Amino acid sequence: MKHLLDINNLTAEEINQIYTRASEFEKGIRKSNHLNAHVATMFFENSTRTKMSFEMAINKLNANKYDFCADTSSLNKGEDLYDTINNLCAIGINAIVMRHSDNNLIKELASKKYYQDISFINAGSGTNSHPTQALLDFYTIKKHFLTLSNITLTIVGDIAHSRVAMSNIALLKKFNVKIRCLAPENLIGEKIEGVEYHTNLKEAFNEADIIMALRIQKERIQEHIDIESYIKNYQITKDNLPYAAFLMHPGPINKNIEIASDVLEMQNARTILHQAKNGVFVRMAILDMLLSAQGL
Amino acid sequence: MKHLLDINNLTAEEINQIYTRASEFEKGIRKSNHLNAHVATMFFENSTRTKMSFEMAINKLNANKYDFCADTSSLNKGEDLYDTINNLCAIGINAIVMRHSDNNLIKELASKKYYQDISFINAGSGTNSHPTQALLDFYTIKKHFLTLSNITLTIVGDIAHSRVAMSNIALLKKFNVKIRCLAPENLIGEKIEGVEYHTNLKEAFNEADIIMALRIQKERIQEHIDIESYIKNYQITKDNLPYAAFLMHPGPINKNIEIASDVLEMQNARTILHQAKNGVFVRMAILDMLLSAQGL
């Protein structure tokens, strides 16, 4: 692996390698010292979990951490981003963890030539890809289920604008998980082969093992969205959540919109914070593999 | 100790334990390696001294430092602060150093349940509490006086809006220091038992061993304040400062408002920078105790 850009670039085998390593970090049986590695975070969109999780992964790998802040950078002097990154590369940055509102920018950047080796890690691109989120989600799922055959997972919420949904679907398909998507018509987006689409909650939740709720992303939704109607028909409540289902959410949660707040007190919802915890180990594994591939 | 929220939660004995440890750090006879501890600063109000002092304390304890920046966080996506912190906790943050304009928020947050152990340290809350400032102030005082009995300390300035005054009064009372407060009527605030209140500088400064000046906090004062009249009646000058008194100030100083700038050249004023220096050791001691209590 040279970069981590998208789930579609990964084979099931590579994903399992990431998980083996993540699990070793989690159990404390693997330690890595990347004292000569220099990793920069470059977030052009807001973040709490993902950014802090990567920062912790960098620290736990004993690598050097840099935060590139676009607001006070030379981008304000008219420099283009490729030139900025090529300069960071010349200065000695070995890996860039980037979040950006553009769907394709990170792929374009990763395909260019740089002064020396540099790895790109996609920490969320536009509405299409958030591979480390999907990887940590499935890592969390794998820890909870003895077998993955016959699992049904229902994604509910703003599928159309969700890079989390896109990456999860791509990943779950590789492992033959049965995927349902539930949303009002205007939030379903383009349909993907092999996925069941529902507009009725009862049908979509029936015998589901995992409910993966998404955030209603007010900042990305341009169509009119009727929140009252969404809540009435799609909010997860104590009444409609299947008894034994794991409830997942990438965070941040809009309480009492996609999930009724009392649901968050239930045992089913503990998975949500496990996701946050597991993210660190998965990101450590990814960074460790990319930096090691560079000989760092 | 699980948190450091307020002076009122501390016994005199606990305070002395903090000071013993701070003194050991100052003398270089104690070293701590909290390599597995992850501490985040979370400042919702401006700060130079306190934030930098905590950052240095974190570094000197060999802990991992994180800066949570509200402006670029998921708080902008509608997440509430408890959820944000619980996620940071799941990610692996062990302690949060927080400054906030709300008087009670940090206590409320500290009283809640989290994914795993997490300690809160109050780095200034609203107008009521700034415990590490009071602790470093009194640590500075203790180093200068062989005995604390019969010491008189006069706090002068905007008592009403000062969390520094509130915390100092709470702490000084525990050690039986004679406390006077000096301010114009409208900046005196609610009177506290056991404290002498003055509106006349000459009386308040008479035979005082320590003068503790406060900043006129323009950002918190909503009432009309007559700066000219304040300067005329309450500014500390070469003429009114008692000859042998120690002059203290938590900083930042509005020069020529609460203190005439030439006073800052006097030997009496050297204490002000000693306060800044001592703060690092006191904060090291506090963090060291809280992290050790977590087994880190």
Place this chain on the structure above:
Amino acid sequence: MKHLLDINNLTAEEINQIYTRASEFEKGIRKSNHLNAHVATMFFENSTRTKMSFEMAINKLNANKYDFCADTSSLNKGEDLYDTINNLCAIGINAIVMRHSDNNLIKELASKKYYQDISFINAGSGTNSHPTQALLDFYTIKKHFLTLSNITLTIVGDIAHSRVAMSNIALLKKFNVKIRCLAPENLIGEKIEGVEYHTNLKEAFNEADIIMALRIQKERIQEHIDIESYIKNYQITKDNLPYAAFLMHPGPINKNIEIASDVLEMQNARTILHQAKNGVFVRMAILDMLLSAQGL
């Protein structure tokens, strides 16, 4: 050396000492551990290269890194910068890397008395001085030329507003490099003794060994500047760049203004990224010398 403020304060011998040390860092034959040193960056103007380069230098020296952010500091409460820095000094900051729009502020600050030893490093001041840029530029030049006698270097662009030009001219004069400046009349600024001034590109580029392009600094130029006419007469192109000349640029580049973008693909332009790379070693050398002089 106590500070690094300006090229004019340095002798040729001191510059050579910096280069010897930088070269040792580059070759990996010198390692420094400044574990007890605390270095703060303080940038009041945008920066990518310089700030990241200093951050990497601090990390590679194993010193502790702090970022002072003016926006969230007590400067917003009315504190003056000297007091802020004196407090940072008392807290334990040993060196300050400062960029500021004021030409003289850093010199004034460095001339004052502080609580304890503190070193100032000028990372760009106003329009007059950017010593570490000049030092890394000449370090890059020295690596490429067996002998420096008879070298001709042409600086082209906005000489009048360029601290890079000022510092480079001061440095190149110490080493007897033949210097030409090329710019339209209104961007030439005050003429310096020993420098040839040109308004005609062909003459200025004739037999030049090095072309050093400057950025057209739109944020500093108050006079009307005719970009179309600048491009027509002064843009560096494949046609006018001397065949064997090294092309340098401090970055960021306004592509297709000062340099045609296809020129950047040429072998001649590789020097630009070497500059970025070399900056880290030169800054390591400077910080190492200043911190060592403090016994850190």
